[in-house]
Amino acid sequence: MARVNKVLIVGGGIGGLSLASGLRNRGLEVELVEVKKEWTVYGVGIIQQCNVVRAMAQLGLVDHFLGAGFAFENVGLYSAEGALLRMLPGVRAAGPEYPANLGISRLALHKVLSSTAAERGTSIRLGVTVEHLEQDADGVDVTFTDGTRGRYDLVVGADGLFSKVRTLVLGKELKPRFTGQAVFRHNFPRSPEIDHLATFYGKKNNAGLCPLSNDLMYLFVTSAEPGNPWMPEDRLADLMRERLKEFGGIVGRLREQITDPKQVVYKPMEVIFVSEPWYRGRVVLIGDAVHATTPHLGQGAGMAVEDAVVLSELLAEDAPVEALLSRFMRRRYERCKFIVENSLQIGDWEMQGASHADRTGVVKKMMEVTAQPI
Structure with missing residues (x-):
């Protein structure tokens, strides 16, 4: 029998909800808390490449996804024209x-993940997150923001870029950084x-253009935005068209249809990579x-x-938590x-205007690496 039986997942995004289904598949007791008071989804669409389709199959989710997205095989690389x-x-x-691949709207993806996690027996609470953690050799005592408490064999922080759990266990010094770029996205009816x-x-x-369903696709453009400026919401359509001005062909035709700023999703690119172990004790x-x-x-x-x-997969094993988390790393x-x-x-490369850079080679290498088993 697994030594971890009761798990708290903090965060109801893609990672947290996927983990909830995976753990419930293996018979573990799972509670999930999400700070948002209502399920809301930020963004437009998402690309699920071959490794993700495989992962969804391993989690028992893939058949749900196939009905909610657009399956495709190839990745085409094109000039700006x-x-x-x-x-x-x-x-x-x-x-x-x-x-090989699947394009899916973020809303459809969230519906699949949240409904499946609930159907498999995950206890889900919205509008709540972790306030305080205190752990010993046998478990973690958690105080939540609503004043309730609980004890768990393991706590998983899946609470995103500005993770509260990361701050609690690794310190407030670890913070995301702005890369210098941002991305604009807009949905369109799918072109054949x-x-x-x-x-x-x-x-x-x-x-880029990615199909999301038989009737839907989305257009994105990445651009350099020095200083991470604030973008007025009422100008997002104008700004996205401006970032697309060098493109012809289908992208150029779609550019002229971007007129409603409310249909544009803008997001600065912020990243973090934690070089130290991603766990402390049972968190x-x-x-x-x-x-x-x-x-x-x-x-x-x-x-x-x-x-x-x-x-x-690992948490279902009968082994010390430290050994399992070390193997996870x-x-x-x-x-x-x-x-x-x-x-x-x-x-x-994009920000440097390095047109000679081997972007195609990097994409091909990524496809080779991610096709390998986890």
Whole structure:
């Protein structure tokens, strides 16, 4: 029997909800708290590459996802004018019966993850998070922000970039940093030609189109934003069009349809990579709390889902918690570091205007690495 039987997950995002389902699959008691009073989802869409499709299959979630998103095989790399430079074939890492990749709206993804976690017996509380942690050799005593208390065999901080759990266990010195770039996103009705992930390389900015369903796709553009300026909400449409001015073809045509600032989602790129162990005693951190990255390789959420797979697998074993969490670090650290460092490298190249940089090579290497088993 596993030595960890009762787990508290702090954070109801992609990583936390995926972990809840994974742990419930293995019979562990799971409580999840989320600071938001209502389930709300920030963002537009998300790319689930071959490693994430495989991870979803391992968590028993993939069939739900396939019905909620758009399955595709390849990744196309294009010039700013829309000329095809290279088509990279996808890898069916989950098995021949599953697609290589999946595009899905963030709202649809959240509905799948939250409903499945609840159906599998996760106890979920909204509007609550951790106020204080005190642990001993046998467990963790938790005081919540609503004054309630609980004791757990393990606490998992899956509470994102500005993690409260990270501050409590690793200190307030570890903070995210702004990379110098931001990303604009906008939904559109899906064009028939966008049946794959299409990335467009400009001299300054990088744009892309990703299918999310039979009827929906989203357009994104990354841009340098020195000093992390405040963007007036009523000007977001104008600003996104301006960042897309060097692009032709389908991106150029879509650019002229961006007129409603309320339909534009803007997000500065902030990252953190914790180089020290991601756990202290019986408290462990996953996902953006310890390895938040930029969207250049489309793997931020994927790394969180992989964390959930590995941790749920390990916690079902009969072994000391320290040994299990040490093994978790060995299996996750270098892989997550690779994603963060190479995502940042592409962003740096974009800001430097390094048109000679081998972005295609980095993307291809990422696809090879993530296709390997976790």
